[in-house]
Amino acid sequence: MSTIGYAVPASVEEAVATVAATPGAVYLGGGTNLVDLVREGIATPSLLVDVTRLPMDRIEAADGGLLIGAAVRNTDLAANRVVRERFPVLSQAIVMGASGQIRNMATVGGNLLQRTRCLYFYDDGAPCNKREPGTGCGAAEGSNRMGAILGASEHCVAVHPSDLAVALAVLDAQVEVLGPSGPRTVALADLHRLPGDTPHLDTTLAPGELVTAVRIPSLPMARRSRYRKVRDRASYAFALVSVAVALDLDGGTVRGVRVALGGVAHKPWRATVLEQRLTGGPAGDAAFRSAAEAELAGATPGRDTAFKVGLAVRTVTAVLRQLRDEGGAA
Amino acid sequence: MLARPATRLNPMDLSSMGVGSSIPFLNTDEVLVDGQPVAVVVAETIEAAEHAAGLVEAAYETSELSADFGAALGSATPVKGMPVGPELSGRRGDARAALAKAPVTVDLTFTTPQQNHNAIEPHTTTAWWEGNRLTVQEGTQNLDWSRKVLARAFGVPATDVRVVSPFVGGAFGGKSKVWAGTIIACLAARVVRRPVRLALSREGVYRTVGGRTPTRQRVALGATADGHLTALVHTSVSRRGRVGGGPEQIVACSLDLYDADTILAEQSIVELDLMSNTAMRAPGETQGTYAVESAVDELAVALDLDPVDLRLRNQPGERRPVSRARYSHRRLAETLERGRDLFGWADRPAPGTRDGATLVGWGVAAAIHPAWEFPANVRLTAEVTGQVRLECAFHEMGMGSATAVTQVVADLLGVDPADVAIGYGESQLPTGPGAGGSAQTASIAGSVEKACARLRTRVDALAAKAGRPAGSPVADVLAAAGQPSLTVQVGADDGPRAMVGQARFLGKMLVDSRRWKRAATGAHYCEVRIDADTGELRVTRWLGVFDIGRVVNPRLASSQLRGGIVMGLGMALGEETIIDPRSGRIMNPSLAEYHVPVHADVPRIDVVTLDDPDPTMPLGIVGAGEVGITGVSAAVANAVRHATGRRLTELPMTLDTIHG
Helix, strand or coil: CCCCEEECCCCHHHHHHHHHHCCCEEEECCCCCHHHHHHCCCCCCCEEEECCCCCCCCEEEECCEEEEECCCEHHHHHHCHHHHHHCHHHHHHHHHHCCHHHHHHCEHHHHHCCCCCCHHHHCCCCCCCCCCCCCCCCCCCCCCCCCCCCCCECCECCCCCCCHHHHHHHCCCEEEEEECCEEEEEEHHHHECCCCCCCCCCECCCCCCEEEEEEECCCHHHHCEEEEEECCCCCCCCCCEEEEEEEEEECCEEEEEEEEEECCCCCCEECHHHHHHHCCCECCHHHHHHHHHHHHHHCCCCCCCCHHHHHHHHHHHHHHHHHHHHCCCC | CCCCCCCCCECCEHHHHHECCCCCCCCCCCCCCCCCCCCCCCCCCHHHHHHHHHHCCCCCCCCCCCCCHHHHHHHCEEECCCCCCCCCCEEECCHHHHHHHCCEEEEEEEEECCECCCCCCCCEEEEEEECCEEEEEECCCCHHHHHHHHHHHHCCCHHHEEEECCCCCCCCCCCCCECHHHHHHHHHHHHHCCCEEEECCHHHHHHHCCEECCEEEEEEEEECCCCCEEEEEEEEEEEEECCECCCCCCCHHHHCCCCCCCEEEEEEEEEECCCCECCCCCCCHHHHHHHHHHHHHHHHHHHCCCHHHHHHHCCCCCECCCCCCEECCCCHHHHHHHHHHHHCHHHCCCCCEEECCEEEEEEEEEEEEECCCCCCCEEEEEECCCCEEEECECCCCCCCHHHHHHHHHHHHHCCCHHHEEEECCECCCCECCCCCCCCHHHHHHHHHHHHHHHHHHHHHHHHHHHCCCCCCCHHHHHHHHCCCEEEEEECCCCCHHHHHHHHHHHHHHHHHHHHEECEEEEEEEEEEEEECCCCCEEEEEEEEEEECECCCCHHHHHHHHHHHHHHHHHHHHCCCCCEECCCCEECCCCCCCCCCCCHHHCCCEEEEECCCCCCCCHHHECCCCCCCCCCHHHHHHHHHHHHHCCCCCECCCCHHHHHC
16 A cells, blocks of 8 residues: 655754655645545655745844745735734635635645646546546537636646735745755746646746745735635635736826736736726726736637636636725735 | 446336446446546545544546537437326427417427535445345335345345435435436445444535436417417436436426417427436426416417416316316315415516616516325234324425325224334335325325225224124224224235336326326515616515325425425525536535525515315325425516516526526
8 A cells, every 4th residue: 555654854954854854745734625636636745845834934024025935824825913904805815715714724825836737637537637647638529617717738727826926926926946956946926837838837937946935025906906816606615817016006097006817817817908097097997907808818718718708807806996095904 | 256236127016216326336437427436435534534544545548428418408308208207298289380370489498407416415325244134224216126126136035124314304206216426325335244334424415316307498478469378399308427327307297387378388408428417306396387387478478468367368177178178176276366366476676676786576486396206015913002103204394294195094993092002114114105206195195094994994894703793993993802903004025016006006006197197386476676787686586385185294395395485496596416427517516506595595485375275186185395395486487577677598697697
């Protein structure tokens, strides 16, 4: 019978060295996704290196922003007073991301590295290039309302399921990682990748690299920010489309705006086209809508996902309108 | 080793209905449906068994399959009902001609998807053999079918199969038949000569237990300008598996809901290479009421009539529109009227009312489910201590059957419920009714009535001998007669007397169905709120008013009805088994991706019962288990129509169907 080892390293360096030295070793955060994947036989690690007890569980104020340890539990981050005041979009995204029990376990690092919930990825009876490279994409022509409409490839139409990552994308977060060859910082926008012809790679992390912290820079306009998650039931469902928005107004003019979309791509989708169109222009409903339409102009929906294009446009427009009219409180 | 299961129905032995599928498990090298077990691994730990199962390698040749319901509609063949049992067709006058002439018509096509069972407790079987005697512990809704199906499969007498099921767990029809897990557990136990336990995973339930058939239905209504129905056409296509299942009574509701001048109700069916369909709470009526009650609502819009008024105007009188049999007890109009008052229907907002970014709509729909009565053998024992014991192999699925039967016995014998013991959930007891068709409590009540009368006669005879007046308390008479206890039995389980009983049951059913129509009915009223930007739908208020005859226990009955409504909300809002037509494989076999309602999807649900006994049913009881789910999807769809102006004709009503 295959057995799985479990290790509790004493330091971040020891964790990285252990994973580097052990074929099949992986980091274990809250386990809310990885344990499911092991149970389903999709992940087959030889060793689980538990990083939740390492000294990376603090939330610290830094230069008007925040330094968030990768082992901080989602519940603690969502409840943090500074987060709720200065970055409401982040708190809201976490609360909408999962049930209380899951949030109590899930860590920031683990949340970012969770894997897609594509039905074909989860079913070992179906082809999936992400699970088994070269077997084909069952979802592209299959029954698939959850699929990507932006940035997908013929090899993969999976979407990244994290809500937290969408909020962090809008906040221009930086991810600190430690690998066998030392530490480095990667922009959250560059952490996840589009599938291309290597969809088995979710991120740009090198083998053995450990997420140690997430840094959020100062962003005063984020006080007026909001997360909206549209899904098939009131709770306990992944996003069909989600939207993270921060808006800075000068009277009726958009001084600054940041928008990211979830549920539409293999990574959190920063809406740069929309942001450029709106910045410096009028904060009117028509402008919001046409900018959202421009962002989605490149969408390539599949058979079951055509509805997501209009849904994304309307949701972005609605959240911009609500932020303009009501401010940041959800 | 394993006999191929017979699926042909023998009216004298309905247990053939207990065969889940015709698949000869592990006795064939042909895979007939995706999910069919091809091997079983027995181990001493679940970890070892799972690991070993992962090492099994199987090579397959592939062949063409037909698994796409929509694509197969053209191959549908007509089905007709049997003389007894659920109705599958009916005709009154020339409905097509009347429809063509009607001043006002609506003609709509509805689609409902396959749904699957998600009882909290997945099927689990523990089986062991002692020689040729088999004992099976598992949750089953039909102990008698289960023991007989297993006896036939393993070639042993039914009396040598003992099925024990004291607590069934949630079932909803999913545990009415014998499925792969049960057969394979018994087979494995016989091979390894030790007790074997086989517990299905959630995914295993999806893959090896049947679900509710998808449907494509047409409902066309014709009416005069003042809202008198002149034509009702209701046709349906459903599917069975090539390995089993059958038609569900999808158009049956159209034989009773409205007194249209002309009625045409027809069903047809396609066969697919998918697992059998099977009973799932109000099979047929659930899908049928969605279509008819949606179409009637659309007709009310077309006529500019209040939808409650339109329904009241077209209620049948004393007789059924098609068969002309009498209604034993018809209170559907009263449920509509009570609901109208209690919900405050007079304050219904204008169509398309907005509350900020939210659209608000109110909907109404009727509910109907036939009342059945099945044979129930019982044994009643009175002790000199004053204690009473009632034994019957019935089924406790958590709805409180044991409590309800205790109350019935205590009431009929005039004893304290604390002095009544109930034996149930085990096949060696007198054969009980299956827990299906909402019939269990009424069926048992009928036999308990007979048993109590027999007991009274025997006690009075004893009393006469002992010099006590007739009608003396049972315990007193037993004491005076020096007898520790007295037992009476109703019905025989096996042998020639059982055959006579079955013949008598079928005869009574036939006579009763010609004489009377008996049904539970009701009215749903609801409010929905829809996000105008995203189409997200939330149900925010619900009231159900029901006629279920006598209410034995208000708390239990309300729970049953409320549970039916919650399950109906699942059907309306999210439940859909996603099948990849290329493989016939269920792609969302989990609670994460098959969307039953979560708490946040369910509003406060008010349930009211008329509590008016049906004079033709035992103790006036009409079942409460299924009527609650009927009509629910239509009430939601009608509220969506009221809020948005859009008539949705496809379930589930996900936000993309609402916003278009």
